[in-house]
Amino acid sequence: MWPTLSIGTPCPLRPGPSEPAPDSSDFGADTRSTTEGTTAQPQLEPVGAATAASRARSVPLDLGTVRYTISRARGQSSVPLHYAELSQLESELCSYISRLLPAAKEAADKLWHGGTAWHQRISRLDGIERQVGQGLGPGVLSAHVQVQQLAKDCQWLIDHQGQQQ
Template identity: 40%
Template sequence: MDEVDVRFSTGGLQHIPVDVEMMRRTIDRALVLRSSQLDRAELEELEELLRGHIEVILPEALERTERLWHGSREWYLARSTLGTIAHSVRLGLGDGLLANYAHVTRLARDCQWILRGHTDRECP
């Protein structure tokens, strides 16, 4: 895998400031869905929010990954994970509520993973 396809993150999104607290609230909301009845409208809203959060923070994660030694275990794991996340964002929701719940939960965990790298970088 030489290139992570980030076509969805063009258009200057990399210059939007990262709102860490808003991202955390969205992630928390998505991860507690299992305790309530599934609602397509809520899943659509969460999917859109999570996709937007990932689009904002993914370019920075890619830049951070490119600074790693190419060929190292950390570089390979980060590149493959970011490639998987980029693919998941492009999938969108389907027809089934359970599949959509799984997709939104996956996006929440992906966003959480990228955000952890962002916040770890900011800590002294």
């Protein structure tokens, strides 16, 4: 299940370092055993996450808004962006990517596993997931590079959306 987020919240595919521990009474714990026979940390999933995710997915993405965000992220405005603006763009792009990625993964799963097309597609999707997990970094330059890469990844997902159906 892919998490969804609203614009302005931290990226769901990257855990925040200062997030408080969730109250376990609100979550269903899923423990899985490791190869050593010990129990791994429980993986917590919010009880209402499925309904929130399905509601967010039922609202279609406005591709005009997404493309505008991509053009801002790629620096097609005349004003240089500050770290706070780059952080906002990263949050928006992560939101769009988290909404586009599940369909792209489903489409890749329909391809023959082992074929060149499947390998290329799944490698690109894995790269997008890793890129989302990178974070902005400490400076404006690293944040600018990260936001531009997320914009390219988001554009790639949009461009290949038609091939997924």
